[in-house]
Amino acid sequence: MNKENIYKQLTKEIPNSKVYINEPMKNHTSFKIGGIADIYIKAKTVEDIKYILNYVKNEQIKLTIVGNGSNILVKDGGIRGITMQIDLDGIHINEETVKVGAGVKLATLGIALKKEELTGFEFAAGIPGSIGGAVRMNAGAYGGEFSDIVEKVTCITPEGIVKELEKEELQYSYRHSRFVDTNEIILYATLKLEKGNEIEIKNKMDELMLARKTKQPLELPSAGSTFKRGADFYASKIIEEAGLKGFKIGGAQVSEKHSGFVVNVDNATAKDVLELTQYMKKVVYEKFGKELELEVEIIGE
8 A cells, every 4th residue: 555646646536625644643532642544534525435435445445434533542553544534514404303414523513503492412512522423322421312312314335325324223222323333434413303492501501511521531631431331330430439540551540530531641652541441440340340341442553
């Protein structure tokens, strides 16, 4: 694979999208960690996405799909081949139905919905990340999750076929959807909300944002909740009970504010984070016999 040739061709063929060569992934993750991506693309149109899918198939190049980088840890060796960020924008509101591009930030959508006096999205307005990632992993907080509001999803297959899936086809469960198991790529999501009152919506969003700021280490780079909730336990509670709050390996630390977060306190490497999470899993299992399962996705090499 000749990176320079690929970069030149893609820059010429997909001018609407941004193409980078030898791009540090720490620039594209909320953890501020990650090695070099050979080729990194911010794909802005469906046509460009189709072109890239066809290109990697014909050239037999490895393709990695990412969203806004808020729930991933990229390893220190970086990502080979092409990494494509789905950066489709657009918010189309028709009464209580909202069609939104996979690249739209949740915070941006939250502001738009508040202005339109649409309620039901408040739980998500403070979650970092974009619609595509949130729909894919059924992101949730404060008693709400995306499976409550998603009506349908437009996606594309690796062969370039665009299809629309109804809610019952999405196979939603806790932090999971069909997209975790398939290689279909989310392009747009259609949400079903309800009419509300702008002041009440603002108050709810402010209340949840204050709760986040008070309880979560938003001032430090992280990938959000590091582990999933267990069948009969909360990860943060059991990690704290194991005496791990504030424990550090290299530049990675179990947050002193919220034990469910691993934070980058001092130029942490992915190796630091992985060693720390492995140690956390080991200690929790030894003390309580409970298995911690990562919520953060690990990519790269």
